[in-house]
Amino acid sequence: MDAGGRALNQSAMLAYLRSVTLLREKVPSFDQYPFHLPAVSAMDGLDFHPKVTYIVGENGMGKSTLLEAIATALGFNPEGGTMNFSFATEETHSKLHEYIRTVRGVRKPRDGFFFRAESYYNVATNIDRLDAEGSFGPPIKESYGGKSLHQQSHGESFFSTFLHRFSGNGLYIMDEPEAALSPYRQLALLRRIHDLVQEDSQFIISTHSPIVMAYPDSIIYNLTNEGVERSTLEQTDHYMITKQFVNNREAILRELLADDEE
Ligand SMILES: Nc1ncnc2c1ncn2[C@@H]1O[C@H](COP(=O)(O)OP(=O)(O)OP(=O)(O)O)[C@@H](O)[C@H]1O
Ligand SMILES: [Mg+2]
Numbered sequence: 001m002d003a004g005g006r007a008l009n010q011s012a013m014l015a016y017l018r019s020v021t022l023l024r025e026k027v028p029s030f031d032q033y034p035f036h037l038p039a040v041s042a043m044d045g046l047d048f049h050p051k052v053t054y055i056v057g058e059n060g061m062g063k064s065t066l067l068e069a070i071a072t073a074l075g076f077n078p079e080g081g082t083m084n085f086s087f088a089t090e091e092t093h094s095k096l097h098e099y100i101r102t103v104r105g106v107r108k109p110r111d112g113f114f115f116r117a118e119s120y121y122n123v124a125t126n127i128d129r130l131d132a133e134g135s136f137g138p139p140i141k142e143s144y145g146g147k148s149l150h151q152q153s154h155g156e157s158f159f160s161t162f163l164h165r166f167s168g169n170g171l172y173i174m175d176e177p178e179a180a181l182s183p184y185r186q187l188a189l190l191r192r193i194h195d196l197v198q199e200d201s202q203f204i205i206s207t208h209s210p211i212v213m214a215y216p217d218s219i220i221y222n223l224t225n226e227g228v229e230r231s232t233l234e235q236t237d238h239y240m241i242t243k244q245f246v247n248n249r250e251a252i253l254r255e256l257l258a259d260d261e262e
Contacts, residue, residue: 014050021045037062042227057223063206069096071114080116111170117179124149154180168199178209
């Protein structure tokens with residue numbers, strides 16, 4: 001495989017989203033956001049696993065920028081939600097989606113959701129607003145567990161969405177789904193991902209959680225200052241640092257908290 005993330009051939013036909021390609025010849029300049037990010041400038045394209053693809057890497061490497069471009073190119077609202085949501089509270093979205101080509105599979109997903117932890121509050125507000133306006137159908141909140149997402153705790157509202165709104169045969173793009181979840185709920189999320197994968201769903205997930213990134217039938221792309229590279233779970237900083245900390249907490253804390261003059 002090359003450094004740009006071209007990795008998969010096997011069963012790629014089953015994926016709803018098979019790959020994205022950067023249309024390099026269209027890019028006006030690689031000097032400014034978002035094209036200056038190494039994950040973009042050094043990338044030709046990415047092949048997606050038909051079940052789960054992880055996008056990981058240090059803060060600021062471009063994971064959200066990349067996921068947002070993929071989701072927007074597919075027709076999702078850049079702030080998140082289903083394809084039907086068209087609200088906009090911020091206009092800070094990059095134009096990257098205009099410079100990528102998505103290659104879709106032969107099968108079409110029946111469900112889809114772009115879950116962004118950082119703007120999920122806005123999605124919840126939009127659902128409440130639409131329900132207050134009323135419509136002929138049942139309230140939208142019925143699809144999210146029957147209770148306004150604002151009346152649930154942060155983690156409860158996340159989990160309600162995964163449990164009730166994600167219905168299978170879907171393409172789910174998730175940016176830091178672990179943000180409000182306890183470790184126990186992160187394990188439960190893995191189980192939920194497994195159930196939905198068995199119901200013909202595909203996931204593209206950006207995460208910092210070594211638990212959430214542990215689904216076995218998956219591929220991990222690590223975004224670095226060099227570009228995009230394929231990784232195993234054990235090779236990720238997230239896994240290694242967590243493991244070292246749990247196993248050697250006292251020694252690590254001693255070094256971390258040592259006074260400079262010592
Ligand atoms: N609208 C914007 N305009 C200019 N620069 C931006 C914009 N949004 C993000 N950036 C910059 O692009 C880089 C990548 O941001 P991005 O949010 O994609 O990172 P990330 O990998 O998702 O990080 P994190 O793990 O912290 O969520 C950062 O350095 C950020 O400051
Ligand atoms: Mg991010």
